[in-house]
Amino acid sequence: MLELTMATVSGTDAGATAGMLMADAPSEPGAVLRVGRDKAVCRLVAPEDWLFVSRAHLEFVCGPDGTWQLTWLRGSQPDPSSEVRLVLGEYAQPLVYGGTVPLPRGGSGEVVIQDRTGPRSVNVGFYHEV
Numbered sequence: 001m002l003e004l005t006m007a008t009v010s011g012t013d014a015g016a017t018a019g020m021l022m023a024d025a026p027s028e029p030g031a032v033l034r035v036g037r038d039k040a041v042c043r044l045v046a047p048e049d050w051l052f053v054s055r056a057h058l059e060f061v062c063g064p065d066g067t068w069q070l071t072w073l074r075g076s077q078p079d080p081s082s083e084v085r086l087v088l089g090e091y092a093q094p095l096v097y098g099g100t101v102p103l104p105r106g107g108s109g110e111v112v113i114q115d116r117t118g119p120r121s122v123n124v125g126f127y128h129e130v
Helices: none
Strands: 002-010 021-025 032-036 058-062 068-072 082-088 091-094 100-102 108-115 120-128
Touching: 002 032, 002 058, 021 032
Parallel strands: none
Antiparallel strands: 002 021, 002 120, 032 058, 058 068, 068 100, 082 091, 082 108, 108 120
């Protein structure tokens, strides 16, 4: 099972957890969880006017062996208006626009979508329960 929690943070709200959203999916091949602004395709939805987040921004997919991978989906623009990084403990790894990384089996961490133009972010925590 992959469990996600999402908080939107703006300016002075850093550290706030009000309005936290949650989603989960079983670790079965082909299971998918998406994060973005489009309620029709995403389980976790950022505010509609936060245009630094694509309609479908992040995709978590379970592979055939029960492990999960994270993809920063390419949007309609050639250059993104956000930065995405994967945080595992004290280690932070920037994601490449359109890139995919494996998530640690049985691990936890956070994915941060940071607005390049202001102090706003979407923080997605994950926990892979085995």
